Structure formats: structure tokens, C-alpha cells
Amino acid sequence: MSTIDLLVRKDQLSTTELRRSEDVALNTGEIRVRIDKFALTANNITYAAFGDAMHYWSFFPVSASDGAIFGRIPVWGFGTVLESQHPEVTVGEKLYGYYPMSSSVVLTPTRLSLSGFDDGAEHRAGLHSVYNRYLRCNSDPFYSSDTEETQALLRPLFVTSWLIDDFMEDNNYFGAKAEGGPPAVMLLSSASSKTAYGTAFQMAQREGIEVVGLTSEGNVAFCESLGCYHRVLTYEQLDQISADSPCVYVDFAGNAGLRLAIHTRFTQLKYSCAIGGTHVTQLGGGKDLPGPKATLFFAPAQIKKRSGEWGGEELGRRLVQAWRAFVAITANPEAPWMTVDYHQGSASVAAAYKQVLAGGNDPRLxxxxxxx
Structure with a gap:
């Protein structure tokens, strides 16, 4: 048997290479998982864009000979156990989790329970546990066999969205929301992206908040159709928001020019939250900006905080409840927010990756x- 990997050049994300390698025999305690399907979204492009800074390249390293040049982008999806040298994992088990863009992967299950296990591979020991956890679908409260595609595409993004909203509420919107004052303006860039509109969906349920989606002209109609933004503006229409509005910038685009424009215009910008980098060709640092420092949001840190305060079971209950409400809206057959576009095989996967990297694709896909 052999494994196919889609490798991406770390310093030139448009350069890819499909590589086939022969599978080696498993060691005791290891399993081989066939990666049945995985989602590719702007979030995965963010993983690549911040691969070094946030250690995303470290989860599925490439061989030492060219690992400094090429990497495997992590994705979320479903897999089936093909081989097992672990006494507590059986062939045929279906697993949800973090995979490379590959046809299969070898994992070393540790901390096993009825719900799942961690990958105990040595190179992942220092990486955040949220990404190392694999869930057994037969006991996963999120799982439904008829919505696997929706789960692969939206579940990890929605968890991040939920945590962003919770983080803002937890910090009282950093002073932008004041009792008796005007609504706090939440500026969300790349508003057509799935993580952005998941965040908007949650924030729109809060009182005293105006959720403003910022997007390109071509995506305005789509964003307005979702109904989760109070206003949708193009990136050129910042002047339609009062410069002294108390506001928070939630940046999914990573566009350096847009960030500078927002920091320069809004005199009551209370917080600048960096989430992603969907505008790959316009990324830039956040040094020497007027107003607050642009601060990177790290979802696992908020998970850790809430797990400590609420307990893991209560956190899970709240997430599942919110997820089900979100899916009921996004998967409504009369007006779905998303349609699935399938790509199978090496050439088709490589082409789809370049489409997502380039951006500009239909936001409903x-x-x-x-x-x-």
C-alpha cells in the first residue's frame, strides 16, 4: 500500500507537489487511518499562512530532507481505521479529527476513552491538545451520518466562531459596549468567510451589539442574504460608519492595508482581534498602528479557560446546543447557506486547493x- 500527500511550499503557498510513498509496517500501539474526506476552507489557508508562527506545520511534518521547504496543511475531516496495532482500537472505526491533506495517516492513540483518544506521536507532544484529539463517531454528540460534509466544513470553524463571541462577551467587549451608550460596533472583515459568518450568527443574538460585515463588492449580496449581519459594507465604505463609534475589529482577512485604515479612522477602537489571513497576498504585520495593538486570537486558550470555569461537560453541552441551532439555519433546504462541491483524486484535489488559495470563489461553496 502507499500514501499520497499534497505538499505545499511553505514560503510560496501556490507551489504544490503530489508525492506518493510506500507505507511502512506499523509499530506496536500505532494505527493507520484512511482519510475518507476532508474540508478545505479559507481557515486552512490561514493555517498555512501562519504555519510557522502558530506551529501548524509541526502537526504533520514532511521528511527531514525537505521538511524545511514543504509542509502538509492540516485539515478537518473523517477517517476510517485501516490497520491497528493497538488493542483498544479496532479496524473499521470511524474517526473525526485533524488530518493532513493525504490519503492516510499513522496515529499513536493515547489517553483512550469511549469518546476518543489523543495522538501520542512524539513530535506532537508539545502541540496544543485540542488539535491532537480524535473523536469516535459512534459516541460523538455532534456526529450525524447524514451531515458529515457539514460537520467537516463548519464544525471546527463554528467552534472558533463560538469562542470568539464568547471571548468578546467574557471581556465585556473591551469597553466598546457601555450601559446606556450606543451599540458596540463589531467590525468583521472577510464577512463571507464561514468563520466570520458563524461569529456574526452568534454575535447577532447579543443585545447592544451592531454586527457590521466588511467584504468585497461581489460578496455583498451573499452576506446580506444570510441575515446575521446588521449591515454589510464594502471595504471602501468605512466612511459610512461614524469615526467616533465605539468598536472592535475582528480581523479574518489579515489585510495589512485594511487594518491600517480601520486603526486610523476609528478613534474609539477598543480592541483589534486578529483571527485569520484570507487575503493571502495582502498579509502584513501590525506594528506601529494607531490605537490598540493587533492581538492574535488563539481559540484553545479560551477553551482551556472555559473548561476550567465550567467544566468540560458543560462547555461541550453549550457548544452542541449552539451547533445544532447553527446547522438548522445553514442547512435549511429552502435557503441553504452552503452547497457542497466534491473533489476526488490527486489532480482534482490539487486544483481545488489552488482555487481556495486564490480566493474569489463562490462563498456558498x-x-x-x-x-x-
Whole structure:
């Protein structure tokens, strides 16, 4: 048997290479998982854009000979156990979790329970546990066999969205929301992206908040159709918001020019939250900006905080409840927020990756890929 990997050049994300390698025998305690399907979204492009700074390249390293040049982008999806040298994991088990853009992967299950296990591979020991956890679908409260594609595409993004909203509420919107004062303006860039509109969906349920989606002219109609933004503006229409509005910038685009424009215009900008980098060709640092420092949001830190305060079971209950409400809206057959676009096979997966990297694709499309 052999494994196919889609490798991406770390310093030139448009350069890819499909590589096939022969599978080696498993060691005791290891399992081999066939990666049945995975989602590809702007979030995965963010993983690549921040791969070094946030250690995303470290989860599925490439061989030492060219690992400094190429990497495997992590994705979320479903897999099936093909081989097992672990006594507590059986062949045929279906797993949800963090995978490389590959046809299969070898994992070393540790901390096993009825719900799942961690990958105990040595190179992942220092990486955040949220990404190392694999869930057994037969006991996962999120799982439903008829919505696997929706789960792969939206679940990890929605968890981040939920945590961003919770983080803002937890910090009282950093002073932008004052009792008796005007609504706090939440500026969300890349408003057509799935993580952004998931965040807007949550924030729109809060009182005293105006959620403003910022997007390109071509995506205005789509963003307005979702109904989760109070206003949708193009990036050129910042002047339609009062310069002294108390506001928070939630940056999914990573566009350096847009960030500077927002920091320069809004005199009551209370917080600048960096989430992603969907505008790959316009990324830039946040030094020497007027107003607050642009601060990177790290979802696992908020998970850790809330797990400590509420307990893991209560956190899970709240997430599942919010997830079900979100899916009921996004998967409504009469007006779906997303349609699935399937790509199978090496050439098709590589082409889909370049489409997502380039941006400008239909925001209603959700890419589900398989190298098998």
C-alpha cells in the first residue's frame, strides 16, 4: 500500500507537489487511518499562512530532507481505521479529527476513552491538545451520518466562531459596549468567510451589539442574504460608519492595508482581534498602528479557560446546543447557506486547493476533498 500527500511550499503557498510513498509496517500501539474526506476552507489557508508562527506545520511534518521547504496543511475531516496495532482500537472505526491533506495517516492513540483518544506521536507532544484529539463517531454528540460534509466544513470553524463571541462577551467587549451608550460596533472583515459568518450568527443574538460585515463588492449580496449581519459594507465604505463609534475589529482577512485604515479612522477602537489571513497576498504585520495593538486570537486558550470555569461537560453541552441551532439555519433546504462541491483524486484535489488559495470563489461553496 502507499500514501499520497499534497505538499505545499511553505514560503510560496501556490507551489504544490503530489508525492506518493510506500507505507511502512506499523509499530506496536500505532494505527493507520484512511482519510475518507476532508474540508478545505479559507481557515486552512490561514493555517498555512501562519504555519510557522502558530506551529501548524509541526502537526504533520514532511521528511527531514525537505521538511524545511514543504509542509502538509492540516485539515478537518473523517477517517476510517485501516490497520491497528493497538488493542483498544479496532479496524473499521470511524474517526473525526485533524488530518493532513493525504490519503492516510499513522496515529499513536493515547489517553483512550469511549469518546476518543489523543495522538501520542512524539513530535506532537508539545502541540496544543485540542488539535491532537480524535473523536469516535459512534459516541460523538455532534456526529450525524447524514451531515458529515457539514460537520467537516463548519464544525471546527463554528467552534472558533463560538469562542470568539464568547471571548468578546467574557471581556465585556473591551469597553466598546457601555450601559446606556450606543451599540458596540463589531467590525468583521472577510464577512463571507464561514468563520466570520458563524461569529456574526452568534454575535447577532447579543443585545447592544451592531454586527457590521466588511467584504468585497461581489460578496455583498451573499452576506446580506444570510441575515446575521446588521449591515454589510464594502471595504471602501468605512466612511459610512461614524469615526467616533465605539468598536472592535475582528480581523479574518489579515489585510495589512485594511487594518491600517480601520486603526486610523476609528478613534474609539477598543480592541483589534486578529483571527485569520484570507487575503493571502495582502498579509502584513501590525506594528506601529494607531490605537490598540493587533492581538492574535488563539481559540484553545479560551477553551482551556472555559473548561476550567465550567467544566468540560458543560462547555461541550453549550457548544452542541449552539451547533445544532447553527446547522438548522445553514442547512435549511429552502435557503441553504452552503452547497457542497466534491473533489476526488490527486489532480482534482490539487486544483481545488489552488482555487481556495486564490480566493474569489463562490462563498456558498463548501469544498469536500478526498485523495482516495
Amino acid at each position: 463548501g469544498y469536500i476533498l478526498s485523495l482516495n
